[in-house]
Amino acid sequence: MAKAIQDNNWLYNFLSPLVQFGTRCHYxxxxxxxxxxxxxxxxxxxxxxxxxxLMEPLAxxxxxxxxxxxxxxxxxxxxxTIRAILTFLKILPVYRIRDGQSNLAxxxxxxxxxxxxxxxxxxLCLMAEGRHNDRHHLxxxxxxxxxxxxxxxxxxxxxxxxIVPTGIDFDDYERPYSNLVVNIGKPIPVQPFMEDxxxxxxxxxxxxxxxxxxxxxxxxxxxxxxxxYDEIYTLCKVLNRKVRKEKGMxxxxxxxxxxxxxxxHRLDKEAAEGGERFQTLIANTRKxxxxxxxxxxxxxxxxxxxxxxxxxxxxxxxxxxxxxxxWVAPVRWLFFFWLICYPIPLIPTHLITKKIIKDxxxxxxxxxxxxxLVSILYVxxxxxxxxxxxxxxxxxxxxxxxxxxVIAIGVGHLGAILAGPTVNSLKAxxxxxxxxxxxxxxxxxxxxxxxxxxxxxx
Numbered sequence: 001m002a003k004a005i006q007d008n009n010w011l012y013n014f015l016s017p018l019v020q021f022g023t024r025c026h027y028x029x030x031x032x033x034x035x036x037x038x039x040x041x042x043x044x045x046x047x048x049x050x051x052x053x054l055m056e057p058l059a060x061x062x063x064x065x066x067x068x069x070x071x072x073x074x075x076x077x078x079x080x081t082i083r084a085i086l087t088f089l090k091i092l093p094v095y096r097i098r099d100g101q102s103n104l105a106x107x108x109x110x111x112x113x114x115x116x117x118x119x120x121x122x123x124l125c126l127m128a129e130g131r132h133n134d135r136h137h138l139x140x141x142x143x144x145x146x147x148x149x150x151x152x153x154x155x156x157x158x159x160x161x162x163i164v165p166t167g168i169d170f171d172d173y174e175r176p177y178s179n180l181v182v183n184i185g186k187p188i189p190v191q192p193f194m195e196d197x198x199x200x201x202x203x204x205x206x207x208x209x210x211x212x213x214x215x216x217x218x219x220x221x222x223x224x225x226x227x228x229y230d231e232i233y234t235l236c237k238v239l240n241r242k243v244r245k246e247k248g249m250x251x252x253x254x255x256x257x258x259x260x261x262x263x264x265h266r267l268d269k270e271a272a273e274g275g276e277r278f279q280t281l282i283a284n285t286r287k288x289x290x291x292x293x294x295x296x297x298x299x300x301x302x303x304x305x306x307x308x309x310x311x312x313x314x315x316x317x318x319x320x321x322x323x324x325x326x327w328v329a330p331v332r333w334l335f336f337f338w339l340i341c342y343p344i345p346l347i348p349t350h351l352i353t354k355k356i357i358k359d360x361x362x363x364x365x366x367x368x369x370x371x372x373l374v375s376i377l378y379v380x381x382x383x384x385x386x387x388x389x390x391x392x393x394x395x396x397x398x399x400x401x402x403x404x405x406v407i408a409i410g411v412g413h414l415g416a417i418l419a420g421p422t423v424n425s426l427k428a429x430x431x432x433x434x435x436x437x438x439x440x441x442x443x444x445x446x447x448x449x450x451x452x453x454x455x456x457x458x
Contacts, residue, residue: 005090005113006069006122012088016067021416022372023058027180028420029253032063034184042160043118044187045149047212048168049138049220050127054365056168057091059182060125068123071114071144073131074106094144107144115152118161124148128165128216134173135229136221136264138213146208150197153190162187165212167219169257174350174363176371177420179253183219188212221257223264225271231285232267234299235456236260238288241303242457284455291449295442301435302453311432318429341382341408342415344375345423379412 024030038044046068048056057070067090074093077083086093092114095107117124126148129139145163153161165185172178188211196204223232240259241251249255270278292299306314324331349370353363387405439446 004116004120005087005092006067006117006120009088012067012090016061018376019058019372020062022375023062023368025416025419026176026368026371028177028424029179030059030062030182031180031253032182032184033254034182035063037184037186038063038065038164039160039162039187042162043121043152043156044123044162044164045118045145046123046125046164046166047128047145047216048125048166049216050129050132051134051136051168051170052173052364053132053362055170055180055368056127057125058368059168059180060123060166063182063184064123064125066122068125069114069117070125071110071127111144111148111151114148115155118148118152119155128212136169136223136233137226137229138217138220138222141209141213143205143209146205146212147201149190149208150193150201150204153194153197161190163190163208163212164188165215165219167216167221169221169260170364171253171256174354174367176350176367177345177423179256181253181257183257185215185219188215218261221260221264224268228267228271228282231282231289232264232271234285234289235267235281236263237300238285238303238453238456239263240300281456284452288449288452288456291445291452295438295445295449297434297438298431301431302449303457305435306428306432308436311429311436314425314429315433318426338411338415341411342375342379342419344371344378345415345419347371347374375412375416379409382412383409 046060046064048060050056057068057072060068060070070089070091071094072086072091074095077086077093083093092110093106094110114124126145128141128145131139133139149161149163164187167181167183167185169181169183170178171181188208190208193204193208196207221236223229223236225232237260240256240263243259243263244251244255247259249259267278270281289299292301321331321335325335326332349367350363353367353370357363357366383405385405386408387402
């Protein structure tokens with residue numbers, strides 16, 4: 001008898017914590033809210049919004065109490081090697097009409113295996129929209145998930161089955177060390193839909209879909225208006241600091257997410273109402289975006305810049321480190337030892353993937369895969385090298401033999417943990433130095449963009 005995809009696999013169990021560790025290190029902040037909403041009295045389907053290819057499943061892997069089984073589009077299973085890898089990762093294919101009418105019958109077997117996953121007590125994860133989307137916007141949902149839910153509930157009888165709406169928000173789609181927010185909502189019980197499911201399946205499927213849509217929208221950053229999407233998204237970031245300050249909210253990824261939600265909801269409403277005031281706001285936003293482009297600065301630089309004293313104070317430790325590396329031998333030794341153990345943060349892999357991957361929603365996933373695999377290989381190799389010959393070029397220190405390899409691997413892991421805060425702190429310092437340099441060298445242009453920003457926040 002063939003082994004079920006949810007069955008225990010020692011190699012998967014060994015690698016899974018490593019992948020989870022790598023995922024958390026890929027972000028500066030991995031913020032999970034609502035973990036208490038995961039059901040403990042029945043089986044459940046996790047239904048996240050879908051804006052990236054692999055990153056939402058990796059997020060689910062990090063909070064699910066049991067190894068989840070995922071469903072993904074079938075066309076990525078065409079290569080036999082990739083198919084074997086995806087199956088090992090507990091991912092099943094789902095066939096769509098675009099995969100050919102003849103292939104749709106294969107979904108019957110997939111749905112049977114999905115039901116078995118739930119019946120065995122393991123979480124099943126299906127992306128709510130069925131396809132990824134490059135915007136903070138919930139797409140219409142298919143019916144496959146709800147058909148699986150209804151058929152599984154029939155077999156479970158009185159034992160409950162739930163659908164768990166899950167909002168996942170990235171504050172940057174492509175760059176490593178951005179922030180990730182996971183917002184798990186109240187579970188939706190499938191049992192109340194079963195009378196309709198037995199008598200009129202399409203009605204039940206639509207009702208489940210409407211319930212999940214209504215539950216998921218408040219959990220994610222959803223910009224409804226498509227015509228002014230770019231302008232509204234820009235304002236969600238540009239006005240974020242001002243709104244947080246007015247509400248007395250600390251500068252955390254979760255609070256920034258909540259404020260982005262509030263701003264977009266307010267602007268969606270104003271866009272629907274129309275009016276001269278909203279059109280003026282949009283015109284000023286477009287002007288601001290163009291000014292940022294000409295000055296070659298980020299759109300958050302103007303609202304989020306530090307004062308000059310704070311910028312200089314933040315730069316001081318960096319200058320002291322540079323001076324120490326140049327003139328103080330122990331500092332220089334420690335700095336280069338750390339750098340040798342884990343140089344991965346310095347590699348701009350997101351720029352490489354941007355050139356070779358056309359689909360922007362796959363770039364972050366490919367970028368993560370590259371950085372994760374290179375990190376594993378590099379840390380292992382440097383550990384072996386240091387264990388074999390570390391003492392040869394560290395003769396001034398105590399000869400601790402192979403323990404140099406253990407230290408190198410430990411420093412590599414610590415470097416991965418600290419990479420996000422370190423890289424983002426350096427970026428913030430450089431961004432603010434650039435701001436004040438522009439203030440000095442491009443006075444007229446900077447005065448104009450600050451005037452435009454003042455119009456926006458009014």
